[in-house]
Amino acid sequence: MLHKTAQETDIPEIGLGTYKLYGKECKKVVSDALALGYRHIDTAQIYQNEEEIGDAVKQSGVDREDLFITTKLWHTNLDHDSVLQSTEESLKSLKTSYLDLLLIHWPNQQEPLMQTLEAMMILRDQGKVMNIGVSNFPLSMTIQVIEEHRVPIFTNQVEYHPFLGQFGLLDYSYDHDFLVTAYSPLAQGSVMQNELLVSIGKEYGKSAAQVALRWLIEQENVVVIPKAGSGEHLKDNMDIYDFELSDEHFEAIDALEKERRMVNPPFAPKWD
Numbered sequence: 001m002l003h004k005t006a007q008e009t010d011i012p013e014i015g016l017g018t019y020k021l022y023g024k025e026c027k028k029v030v031s032d033a034l035a036l037g038y039r040h041i042d043t044a045q046i047y048q049n050e051e052e053i054g055d056a057v058k059q060s061g062v063d064r065e066d067l068f069i070t071t072k073l074w075h076t077n078l079d080h081d082s083v084l085q086s087t088e089e090s091l092k093s094l095k096t097s098y099l100d101l102l103l104i105h106w107p108n109q110q111e112p113l114m115q116t117l118e119a120m121m122i123l124r125d126q127g128k129v130m131n132i133g134v135s136n137f138p139l140s141m142t143i144q145v146i147e148e149h150r151v152p153i154f155t156n157q158v159e160y161h162p163f164l165g166q167f168g169l170l171d172y173s174y175d176h177d178f179l180v181t182a183y184s185p186l187a188q189g190s191v192m193q194n195e196l197l198v199s200i201g202k203e204y205g206k207s208a209a210q211v212a213l214r215w216l217i218e219q220e221n222v223v224v225i226p227k228a229g230s231g232e233h234l235k236d237n238m239d240i241y242d243f244e245l246s247d248e249h250f251e252a253i254d255a256l257e258k259e260r261r262m263v264n265p266p267f268a269p270k271w272d
Contacts, residue, residue, distance in 0.1 A: 006179045011068050015040030017227040030056035032231050042225045044072035050093035072105035083119035102129040106136045107269050117151045138272040139168050157181035165258030173221045185224045188262045204243045214240045215253045
């Protein structure tokens, strides 16, 4: 599997998203993914599956240093003490002494952003967190983190797929050495019904989902974390390295309407 690099750190460009994977199912999917060669696992405190992921990793026999594990601070855990305490709990659940990446899951206007970032930097200085970043931050708030607070980030994890663009954020990432991690890269399954993606896939002997993932990873600075509930889907999501989109096909996907947001909870920030 290929990697992307930011802040002099490599990350596998395809990871496993684990939202809504619970209990035995979660443990099995993560175990199967590791057996297939996945080395990048994404979770979050609110997913309530860190324990199962930790068990699967421990039983896999894969060396910890070969893995890239991300978790995310829930937006009620963003005051200084809660950042430190909840991260310790995540480390315990995941059965690891460090996280490769800790993200702010959603911005919370009720908590001073710099307070959260300072606590995250303490964890980084202690070696409990290797990299820090944000998630669901619009471009304006990303600029605030990097330019106003002067905190370099490893990634901004955002919803990104053929029906929702992140081109402004991507352009900014090139100049500030961070990655854009695409969650819901298959638009919660909607890509499978898109005529353009289906027709492009037929030309390569690939599914619409594989075309969507290929379109994303062909973009510099983009990492994807598709969820998969079966061994077949785990394999399919990795089986995207034996073809390359033509310029015509790439640009046709670029031209799809980019306003279909799938994830927009009541506490979401104002999107730009």
